Amino acid sequence: MANPLLKAIMIGAVAGMRSMTAPAVLAESVTVDDADLCGPLAIVADPRVHMVLDIAAGVELAADKTDLVPNRTDAGPLLFRAASGAVCGAAVSQRNKQNVLLGALLGGVSAVIAAHLFFTLRREAADKLGVPDSLFAVAEDAAAWGIGRVAVR
Numbered sequence: 001m002a003n004p005l006l007k008a009i010m011i012g013a014v015a016g017m018r019s020m021t022a023p024a025v026l027a028e029s030v031t032v033d034d035a036d037l038c039g040p041l042a043i044v045a046d047p048r049v050h051m052v053l054d055i056a057a058g059v060e061l062a063a064d065k066t067d068l069v070p071n072r073t074d075a076g077p078l079l080f081r082a083a084s085g086a087v088c089g090a091a092v093s094q095r096n097k098q099n100v101l102l103g104a105l106l107g108g109v110s111a112v113i114a115a116h117l118f119f120t121l122r123r124e125a126a127d128k129l130g131v132p133d134s135l136f137a138v139a140e141d142a143a144a145w146g147i148g149r150v151a152v153r
Contacts, residue, residue, distance in 0.1 A: 002150060004096035005106060010151035011092050012085035012107030016072075016114025017144040018064070019081045022088040024050075024057035025148030030095075044091070061141050065134045072115045085111025092151060 002010065015022035027044035043049055063069045070077055089107015090100045118140060126133040 002153075004093065004098045005102065007092045007096060007151045007153075008089035008098070008103040008106040009110045010147050011088040012110030013114035014144045014148040014151065015085035015088055015107065016081050016111035016116075017118050017140055017147075018057065018060055019072075019077070019084045019111075020053065020057040020060040021141075021144045021148055022084050022111075024053040025145065026088050026091055026152050027053045029149075029152035064137050064141075071119065073119050078112060078115055081111045081115050082108045085109075095152075 011022050011026065014025065023044060027050040030045045030050075044053065072078065072081060086104040086108035089110070090104035092107070093103020094100050122133060122136045122140065125131070125136055
């Protein structure tokens with residue numbers, strides 16, 4: 001089992017990779033029966049919110065394979081990823097009885113770092129290997145979901 005603060009970093013990294021996957025994976029792990037629900041955890045426990053997050057994550061996964069969305073490192077998308085990472089990092093920290101503000105900081109910072117890191121890795125790998133970027137995008141999708149599931153356990 002991962003250290004609770006490492007979990008905040010991990011869910012933040014997921015937000016940097018896929019901004020809507022992080023809250024969708026978090027919502028998937030929360031039930032209305034969970035004790036001490038408040039703040040972000042209470043919101044994602046609502047089945048309607050969970051459904052909206054799943055749809056948003058699916059749309060994001062599909063849109064990422066097109067040229068319709070701006071680069072994740074552009075100011076607007078990067079700010080959104082940082083916010084997603086911060087909220088999810090706070091929620092994971094709350095769930096693990098850790099400092100929520102520290103979880104938010106770790107989640108937000110790791111989202112920004114991961115956004116830049118995975119953007120660069122994907123571009124470099126596609127260029128150097130001559131493989132379509134969309135194949136790396138699918139691998140990144142799978143990695144985001146896997147890392148996210150570990151973070152919310």
